[in-house]
Amino acid sequence: METLITYNAVHHNPWGTPITIYFWLVGASAGSFVLSAFGWVFGIKRYKPLALSASVLAIGMLMIVPVLLIWDLGKPFRFIYLMLPGYWHGTAPMAWGSLLILSYPVSMFVYTYFVIKNDQKWAKIIGIIAIVLALSTHWYTGVVMELNPGRYINHTPLAPLLFLTGAFISGIGLMILVLWIKNFFMSEEKKIKWALMEEMAQYMMYGIVFDCFLLFLDFMQTQYGTASENIGHHEVLMNIFFTPYIMLETVIGLLLPLVILCSPLKRTRLGVYGASLLVAGGVYGMRIWWVMGGQYMQSFY
Amino acid sequence: MSSENKHESSTHHLREYGVQTPGTKGIPGKRRYSMVIDLRKCIGCMSCVVACKAEYGVPLGVWRTWVMVADKGRYPDSRRIFMPRLCNHCDYPICVRNCPTQATFKHAEGFVLQRYNRCIGCRTCVIACPYNARHFLPAKRTNNNLPKLVVDKCTFCIHRVKKGLVPACVQACVGGARIFGDVNDPKSEVAKLTAKEKVTVLKPELGTSPSVYYIGGDWEIMDETHNYKHRSAQQKAEFNTFKRNHHGDAFADIVEGENTMHHVGKNMSDFLASIPHKFHDVVAALKKLLFA
Numbered sequence: 001m002e003t004l005i006t007y008n009a010v011h012h013n014p015w016g017t018p019i020t021i022y023f024w025l026v027g028a029s030a031g032s033f034v035l036s037a038f039g040w041v042f043g044i045k046r047y048k049p050l051a052l053s054a055s056v057l058a059i060g061m062l063m064i065v066p067v068l069l070i071w072d073l074g075k076p077f078r079f080i081y082l083m084l085p086g087y088w089h090g091t092a093p094m095a096w097g098s099l100l101i102l103s104y105p106v107s108m109f110v111y112t113y114f115v116i117k118n119d120q121k122w123a124k125i126i127g128i129i130a131i132v133l134a135l136s137t138h139w140y141t142g143v144v145m146e147l148n149p150g151r152y153i154n155h156t157p158l159a160p161l162l163f164l165t166g167a168f169i170s171g172i173g174l175m176i177l178v179l180w181i182k183n184f185f186m187s188e189e190k191k192i193k194w195a196l197m198e199e200m201a202q203y204m205m206y207g208i209v210f211d212c213f214l215l216f217l218d219f220m221q222t223q224y225g226t227a228s229e230n231i232g233h234h235e236v237l238m239n240i241f242f243t244p245y246i247m248l249e250t251v252i253g254l255l256l257p258l259v260i261l262c263s264p265l266k267r268t269r270l271g272v273y274g275a276s277l278l279v280a281g282g283v284y285g286m287r288i289w290w291v292m293g294g295q296y297m298q299s300f301y
Numbered sequence: 302m303s304s305e306n307k308h309e310s311s312t313h314h315l316r317e318y319g320v321q322t323p324g325t326k327g328i329p330g331k332r333r334y335s336m337v338i339d340l341r342k343c344i345g346c347m348s349c350v351v352a353c354k355a356e357y358g359v360p361l362g363v364w365r366t367w368v369m370v371a372d373k374g375r376y377p378d379s380r381r382i383f384m385p386r387l388c389n390h391c392d393y394p395i396c397v398r399n400c401p402t403q404a405t406f407k408h409a410e411g412f413v414l415q416r417y418n419r420c421i422g423c424r425t426c427v428i429a430c431p432y433n434a435r436h437f438l439p440a441k442r443t444n445n446n447l448p449k450l451v452v453d454k455c456t457f458c459i460h461r462v463k464k465g466l467v468p469a470c471v472q473a474c475v476g477g478a479r480i481f482g483d484v485n486d487p488k489s490e491v492a493k494l495t496a497k498e499k500v501t502v503l504k505p506e507l508g509t510s511p512s513v514y515y516i517g518g519d520w521e522i523m524d525e526t527h528n529y530k531h532r533s534a535q536q537k538a539e540f541n542t543f544k545r546n547h548h549g550d551a552f553a554d555i556v557e558g559e560n561t562m563h564h565v566g567k568n569m570s571d572f573l574a575s576i577p578h579k580f581h582d583v584v585a586a587l588k589k590l591l592f593a
């Protein structure tokens with residue numbers, strides 16, 4: 001027996017491009033901040049010269065976030081309700097996120113202050129707090145859509161991991177590009193050494209491999225999962241979101257850079273800078289299919 | 302007093318029950334208002350949709366209740382089936398759990414309600430609701446005193462129920478398909494029907510415990526995934542036209558079969574264009590203050 005749906009109300013998908021950009025920015029910010037902490041928190045001395053640029057980049061990207069998020073609200077002036085006692089709602093993931101988005105930049109500012117003051121002890125203490133907040137803020141962007149059982153594509157415990165790995169690689173990619181540009185304006189002795197860039201590219205490659213593994217896990221889940229997961233994968237992601245999912249994220253953002261970084265090209269500047277650009281842009285594809293693809297199927301219900 | 306404030310004062314006493322009122326289905330001494338929809342009696346006339354639109358001035362393009370239509374079988378063995386939809390006033394509503402400002406809450410008698418003056422318009426609840434029962438109100442409304450740019454939903458007509466009336470859609474239903482009452486009261490019609498008939502609810506696996514029960518439900522219209530796979534060509538075309546031509550809010554309106562990235566970009570420009578509307582009321586108030 002064949003049944004065709006001939007009429008249904010038309011529904012919108014409530015979260016759009018501003019949210020995808022926000023997810024990308026928070027991720028890249030957290031990623032670059034982790035790099036900044038390598039020197040001051042984890043004690044890897046050769047990373048100290050890039051700590052300041054990395055935390056400034058992280059803060060800069062995070063400054064755009066509130067503007068996007070607040071303007072995306074229907075009532076922008078009421079954003080303060082997200083933090084007011086009596087309004088704040090402890091069971092809502094977004095309520096946790098609002099506190100994280102507030103405290104993460106503050107901790108970064110304080111950390112950057114101690115880095116500038118060259119105060120190792122306090123930079124380390126505040127750096128640890130800031131790292132936890134950076135990771136939590138990005139963990140939250142993963143779960144804010146995951147904790148909706150009705151959004152089949154998003155409802156996977158892999159969500160925070162996918163987000164954090166994407167953050168790590170896009171943060172490194174962006175950092176490499178920023179350092180490359182910065183080097184043009186630096187005197188010879190202040191330039192960031194090429195060996196360090198190569199090492200960062202190596203970390204990026206490990207991140208890419210892990211991200212591919214996570215995508216594979218997600219793929220298997222959808223193949224052997226429920227009808228909703230299966231249709232969501234085949235008819236929504238592989239069809240309507242083919243460009244961001246397969247072209248932008250998988251091919252441009254992961255496979256191409258992986259090929260570059262596994263080949264002799266990884267020792268060339270073109271290879272490292274090219275791979276960084278591809279990764280930083282490719283991760284945005286994941287933000288698109290995650291936010292928009294996750295909402296798509298239900299708009300027909 | 303603006304209508305937003307009126308709404309607040311009329312529901313203010315309800316606040317004391319808290320936003321996460323525990324489930325009350327089957328608990329003696331508690332009320333649990335519910336609806337039974339007998340699909341055998343629904344003729345698809347859409348009277349309920351019109352009554353609801355009229356009761357609340359629901360804007361164009363959004364719905365508090367609507368009726369899904371499906372064609373089953375092939376001619377001559379074919380039949381048209383209907384399924385009215387509305388908020389399920391879930392006993393465990395995900396929308397309430399995920400609202401960051403307590404703007405939406407569950408009343409002790411089961412109504413899931415919206416407080417416009419608390420809502421920041423973040424649309425988290427729209428994402429959370431598995432039933433598409435929530436919508437975002439546009440910046441321009443025919444009656445300027447009605448709420449704008451916040452989320453709205455079905456209220457089970459609490460203002461009528463509290464006066465001993467049934468919800469507007471139940472009142473208007475010509476087939477008598479919609480039945481409303483307290484399912485915890487064994488003498489009520491909804492309690493008798495849910496006890497006697499085979500009833501189904503939408504997406505029971507999500508643990509929301511819906512309070513809208515269907516009699517004679519057909520899984521092919523009730524199942525979201527099946528639904529998605531079996532949209533008619535006309536349905537797809539209608540959706541695409543609607544989404545392609547929609548402007549003014551930051552909604553992720555992707556059009557099937559067209560360049561996704563183009564619509565991602567269009568969505569961004571819609572977002573930018575929507576910003577002035579959000580500040581419109583504040584700018585007007587400031588102007589009034591400065592030039593008064």
Ligand code: SF4
Pocket residue numbers: 387388389390391394395396397413429430431432433434435454509
């Ligand atoms: S149907 Fe949706 S809006 Fe209504 S109570 Fe359930 S989750 Fe909330």
Ligand code: SF4
Pocket residue numbers: 399400401402403404405419420421422423424425426427451452
């Ligand atoms: S749109 Fe309003 S009701 Fe919905 S989650 Fe946000 S604040 Fe709560």
